Amino acid sequence: MSNSAANTVKKPVSVKKVILRVLLYFVVLDVCVITLYPYFAMLCTALKNRVEIFSGNTILPVTALWSNFIEIWSRAPMARYLLNSVLIAGGSTVIAMLCGIPAAYALARMKFKGQTAFLGFVIVSQMFAPVVLLIGIYQVMQVLGLTDSILGLIFINAAFNQAFTIWLLRGTFIGISAEMEQAATIDGCNRVQAMMRVLLPVAAPGIVTTLIFIFINAWNEYTVALCLISTDTLKPLTVGINTFNGYNMIEWQYLFAASIFAIIPVVILFMCIEKNLVSGLASGGVKG
Amino acid sequence: MSKATAPKAVSTTKKDPYSGKRVLRKVEPYIWIAPSVILMAIFILIPIISVFRMALNNVSKTGQLKGFNNFANFTKILKTPAFAMVLKNTLVWTIVVVVLSTVLGFMLALVLNNKFRGRKIARAIVVFPWATTLVIQASAWGFIINKDYGTLNTLLMKLRIISEPVNWTPTPEAYFGWEIACGIFVTIPFVTFCVLSGLQSIDGSYYEAATVDGATYWQKLFKITLPLVKSSLTVSTVLNIIYVFNSFPIIWTMTKGDPANRTDTLVTYLYKLAFYNGRQGEAAAVSVIGFLILLICASVYMIYTLRKGDGDL
Numbered sequence: 319m320s321n322s323a324a325n326t327v328k329k330p331v332s333v334k335k336v337i338l339r340v341l342l343y344f345v346v347l348d349v350c351v352i353t354l355y356p357y358f359a360m361l362c363t364a365l366k367n368r369v370e371i372f373s374g375n376t377i378l379p380v381t382a383l384w385s386n387f388i389e390i391w392s393r394a395p396m397a398r399y400l401l402n403s404v405l406i407a408g409g410s411t412v413i414a415m416l417c418g419i420p421a422a423y424a425l426a427r428m429k430f431k432g433q434t435a436f437l438g439f440v441i442v443s444q445m446f447a448p449v450v451l452l453i454g455i456y457q458v459m460q461v462l463g464l465t466d467s468i469l470g471l472i473f474i475n476a477a478f479n480q481a482f483t484i485w486l487l488r489g490t491f492i493g494i495s496a497e498m499e500q501a502a503t504i505d506g507c508n509r510v511q512a513m514m515r516v517l518l519p520v521a522a523p524g525i526v527t528t529l530i531f532i533f534i535n536a537w538n539e540y541t542v543a544l545c546l547i548s549t550d551t552l553k554p555l556t557v558g559i560n561t562f563n564g565y566n567m568i569e570w571q572y573l574f575a576a577s578i579f580a581i582i583p584v585v586i587l588f589m590c591i592e593k594n595l596v597s598g599l600a601s602g603g604v605k606g
Numbered sequence: 607m608s609k610a611t612a613p614k615a616v617s618t619t620k621k622d623p624y625s626g627k628r629v630l631r632k633v634e635p636y637i638w639i640a641p642s643v644i645l646m647a648i649f650i651l652i653p654i655i656s657v658f659r660m661a662l663n664n665v666s667k668t669g670q671l672k673g674f675n676n677f678a679n680f681t682k683i684l685k686t687p688a689f690a691m692v693l694k695n696t697l698v699w700t701i702v703v704v705v706l707s708t709v710l711g712f713m714l715a716l717v718l719n720n721k722f723r724g725r726k727i728a729r730a731i732v733v734f735p736w737a738t739t740l741v742i743q744a745s746a747w748g749f750i751i752n753k754d755y756g757t758l759n760t761l762l763m764k765l766r767i768i769s770e771p772v773n774w775t776p777t778p779e780a781y782f783g784w785e786i787a788c789g790i791f792v793t794i795p796f797v798t799f800c801v802l803s804g805l806q807s808i809d810g811s812y813y814e815a816a817t818v819d820g821a822t823y824w825q826k827l828f829k830i831t832l833p834l835v836k837s838s839l840t841v842s843t844v845l846n847i848i849y850v851f852n853s854f855p856i857i858w859t860m861t862k863g864d865p866a867n868r869t870d871t872l873v874t875y876l877y878k879l880a881f882y883n884g885r886q887g888e889a890a891a892v893s894v895i896g897f898l899i900l901l902i903c904a905s906v907y908m909i910y911t912l913r914k915g916d917g918d919l
Contacts, residue, residue, distance in 0.1 A: 339722070342717065342720055342722060343722065345717055346717060346718075346722070346724075346728050349714060349717075349728070349731075349732065350728055350731045350732075353731055353732060353734055353735060354731060354734070355750075356743065356746040356747060356750065357734065357746075359746060359749065359750055359757045360742075360746050360749075362757070363749065363757070371755060372754070372755050373755065374754060374755030374756065374757075374759065374760050374771075375760065376760070377757065377760055377761060377764060413645070416641065417641040417642040417644075417645045418642060420638040420639065420641060420642070421638060421639040421641070421642035421643075423638060424635045424638035424639050425639075428634070428635040428638070429635075430632075430635035430636065433635075436639060436643070439646070439651075440646075443646060443650050444845070444848060445848055445897065445900050445901065445904065446650065446653075446654060446897065447848070447849070447852030447853075447854075447873070449852055449854045449873045449876075449877065450657075450852060450873065450876070450893045450896055450897065451650070451653040451654060451657055451893065452876075452877065452880065452881075453653075453656070453657055453660060453876075453880050453886055453889055453890055453893070454652070454653025454654060454655070454656035454657040454660070454890075455649070455653045457653070457656050458648065458649065458652050458653055458656070473645070473648075473649050474649055476645060476649075477645050477646050477648070477649035477650050478649075478650065480642055480645060480646050480650075484642065509634075534737065537739070538738075538739035538740070540739060540740065540741045540854075540855045541854045541855065541858075541877075545877075545881065556739050556741050556742075559741075559742075560741075563745065570749055573745060574746070574749075577742040577745070577746075580739065580742060581737075581738050581739075581742060584737045584738070584739070585733075585734060585737045585738070587737075588733055588736065588737035589730050589733060589737075592729070592730070592733050592799065
């Protein structure tokens, strides 16, 4: 009662507030429309036939050709590309986590000589995007016999995501008090057990965030795959979809239909972690 | 006797594992970081070393080193007429994309930090460009602005804003401008979410106190908000400088740096040098130059912000 009374008293003053509100919705709506526009254009184009696309007269397809989404599977080894993307992203994630968790744990819980040097190298390694090092990477891969192989891409993606993995996980681990682990050690656990049984379950949200983030990065990686992979059946989706982007003509409807398959899983994953990821970034940064 | 020896025995048996434990203690952290170090050493450090070595040596087409050549790769690159343009493009690309996406991303974060209906949906939508791989984003924009059948022309004609198709990319510079716009479009979400995380950690009582003291919106923005999200902004700006500088897929998908290097940046230029022209030594020199530029930018920025941070303390 008293609340509603207060509201009715306040209302006359808030004309300015109403205008601001309208303005706010206007801006938000604009941003959303512009952001979604490329996706809308892609979806519409994916549902048109070639003649309609190249005439450039329609926005929405005259008749929605859902068959385009089926045809891409026979026109290119899409299933293979999809499988390769899953293998590359999954494999990179596993290796990056297996190497990154212990390293982040050591950085968060132990003091040792060379700690700052190690952290420094981790940060500097961020400055070298794979594309700048491609020539060097190519040579290493030749020595290891990993050019044109999915395993090679897995290692590269895992290595270049180490910085993020360590950065995010270290922030998460530092944020968790070490007391419980110490108690577990007194109860007779060794360090590995203490970490596995006590720390990791508590750190699960941060670990899942990191995991998904690496998966997305590796899934979206393009440049190294473009350079290292020459066999068509070993290509990930990001490189493979360019089959439809030929030298003579681009088959936009198939290119975008295939693109949508590459986008959807990532967008869903990203929306799951968006909130945790950013706080993880910030905490890792402040404490670094 | 037995009473005297018993504690001794205990102490000696205790001493041995103790010193063993001390050695273990010292070595243990290195065992924990070993997998990560090995992974990064093989796939990042060795490529770095090999790029630097190639930059300083004559390199055959197959990648064999043919001896130190007194920085000939560097002088050759610096004398190439196209290189000055590529360098200029790279700086324009990096500065414009980073500055504009930081400003716009910051503003968007302020908007999204308000409480309103559908805020969750709006935030989810804003994440889209961040999650989409750059190749796809770039080909979508390439399609949209196509002068013959792009959807931007169709849309504007249906809305009666233009009466006939506009050629959005009459010059290479115009094309480069669209590439920059695309770069900004995909970079904004990262800045927005970094700033949002900073905004959410600000204690609301600061604003209440300021309002009581009669502070205006702008005073609150510059005196409270900006200083408190500075660390988030620093993180996002430093990372963005690195990512945007090294960004390859947008330009590669839209123009491949053509015509005649007019839309090339350092990374597309070096890719072509190394894998199309077989001039690996020169490509390595371009890599090294790029790295040095980044190192200078990043360290200047770090030192500047660290010093300011010390002042605050």
